[in-house]
Amino acid sequence: MRALYLSHPQISMDANVPVPLWPLSAEGLDRAERFAARGVVPPGAMIFSSRERKALDLAEVLAASTGTVVLSDHLMGENDRSSTGFLPPALFELAADQFFAEPHSSYQGWERAIDAQARIVETVRTALASVPPGTPAVFCGHGGVGTLLKCFVAGVPIDRREDQGRRGGRGGGNGFVFELAERQVLLDWTPLEELPPDWFTAPAIAEARVLT
Template identity: 45%
Template sequence: MTWCVYLTHPEVEIDPDVPIQEWRLSEIGRDRAALAADLPFAKDFQRIVSSGEVKAVETAEIVGGHLELKPLVMKALHENDRSATGYLAREEFERTADQFFANPDGSIRGWERAIDAQMRIVTGIRAVLRSVKEEDPVLFTGHGAVGTLLMCHLMGTPISRAHDQKRGGSWYRFDKDWLTSQSGSSLAWTEL
């Protein structure tokens, strides 16, 4: 059975003048991304698949460089679309993110709806897993919000920020079969 790890990008250089999708990892973020190559099961990865956003690609390239794997970029794995608001200061972002998770059927301030982002990430992950051998472990590098939406789907629970990561550069492991069974199994984020 294929098992997978979903890893979020760690710390980034926040620049309000740069589109969020183009933010790069900070020096701390780069150091923390390298820690993923030291996870006890990392040597088993056969494929790394990344969101197309710069910070996720950089995370995938750092881990892939240590493991001698070239990442595949899949644009559909991007973070929830927040382009309607662009950069928001921390407190305002957190309030808006709370609303995003609390009202998954509605567009909050023009953001992509949580249910749509969840369907997109689940569909994207399924598409990748259809193309891998049954026994090949896959590392996905991406983002916190859609990673949480995927986690909620895998556990068969309603969308909730209660399942959100506490810090970027966190990961969880899941089995390919969970995508279809919605197993009800519990998952939890682990920080690098």
């Protein structure tokens, strides 16, 4: 079953607010609304989401345009980084590098990449089992666990080179198309603005961004 995984676009960061409560920024919300207006997510699609505010913001915009509801699950959330709390961007990038480089180890108490991958894969598998045949499935989530999911589907080792910032556009707001049961990534991380409207039905998808 073909599905679309979306990472949330730009967010409003606040060191005094828990990371899972950060909302989309004005820019991120505008991107989400413009994406919804393009009709890439068709009416009747099942929309699954992490329960983190930024992912829910994206999911709710899409649900409003498709006339469906959001099915949220905390197990679709980003890797647990609560042990360190907010990290300035430069330090966060160094921590993320280590998170991907050493998937069997924990960075200062963070959820291990290997554990976060097992969690997101099983959660997505369970969600897809509830989707009726012929119904588009869309997941609204995060760049980190999205990359871990993509690595599993593609059958490649956990590696930050598969992250959205390396494969798609920077700043978040990317998507990839996949078939979990067949272990195929049909379209690699692609900015929201470039995702094809026929992703669910097209027999072939933009070769320029197919995972290699």
